[in-house]
Amino acid sequence: MIQPWIPEISKERLVTWRRYLHQHPELSFQEERTAQFIYDTLCSFQTLTVTRPTGNSVVARAIGPKPGVTIGIRADMDALPIQEETGADYASCVPGVMHACGHDGHTAILLEAAYIVSQHVAELCGEIRFFFQHAEEQYPGGAEEMVQAGVMDGVDYVIGLHLMSGLETGNIGIAYGPMAAAPDVFTIEIQGKGGHAARPEETIDSLAIGAQIITNLQHVVSRGTGAFEQRVLSVTQFHAGTADNIIPDTASLMGTVRCFREELRREAERKIEQIVKGLTAAHGATYSYSYRYGYRPVVNEEYVTKVTEQSAIELFGKEAVVTVSPSMGGEDFSAFLQKAPGCFFKVGSGNKQKGTAYPHHHPKFDIDEDALSIGVKMFLQTAMQLQKGGSPTA
16 A cells, blocks of 8 residues: 555655755765755754764654654765766856765655654654765765664664666666675785886886786686676776886786675685786786775665565556666665665666766766655655564564
8 A cells, every 4th residue: 555645745845955955065974064954954853853973974763652663764965076067057066076976866855755754753653764874975985884873773674775867767676686786996016127118128017017917807707707696807097107218117006896795705805816926926026915895785685675666566556667687886875784684776867858867977967856756755655564564573
């Protein structure tokens, strides 16, 4: 049954909040003004308990009079270091910073969901907890900070969404199991012996060694990963040399590994160093190497995903539900999933006629604001269905 509070959703409130946030973007770990706006707005709802668990995050709690499960709902709110080129009336007022990933929309959606729930706290059995998270875009991320501050204590289920320009407005993207990969980063420094380009025999060519390393690293995936596994290894930076007639002393490489299983992460770390060690030793060079583990993979739990999918069907019909492939992009929603089973789903916001089909992180990225109310409906419907279903240990 469709949640009876859904008709109370206000597109006017949603658009007003979203456009204010879009005009005043703040980068990761710098969301002071954004957090204060959210805090003040939530406090005006009166029936919620509002706190600041970390410097730039906000949590609101709607605690019902009867016992029941606790549902966490998360939205991220940081922007990106991109100069906006949309030409919209509500374009960013901050030079070089814009909401190019939809986090302004996520925040507006969660504010509206919190407002609707605040009008019905007396009807709740259990608790709904609203997480306004800072710093999703920048490692080590804000989710882990919030979890360490205890925001997930007592939470039975957690849900989150992402607006997607690559999915048409009106569609809901669902994935069972893996949804987003772990984004790890590696750095390699090669120490050779520089010299004149006309006398390469007198050098240990760090640049040539680096080129061989790049080629051989591709074997980690093409010859070191099972056919039914998913792993990506990309070298994204290669720095060496200062002049056309000098073979450089040093070369540095940087890249990323993306996968869904912890064993594959550990294996990649080991195999990369084996390749680097072998090639540098073969040519008389030395090396330094580091491998940084990024966010954990986002893996949707079956029961919560089933409830989320059923909510989408009840709201919009079976034809609106799209099975999406796991993304090799990273998402620190995974930190919340370490504490409770949950589901991260996608809400289509792409509309070519409205100019909202540009990819995420593009200077002309924008969202179809009709998608905002869809996100609110999904949050409300799914949260209330999870409350009806009871505790995962019941």
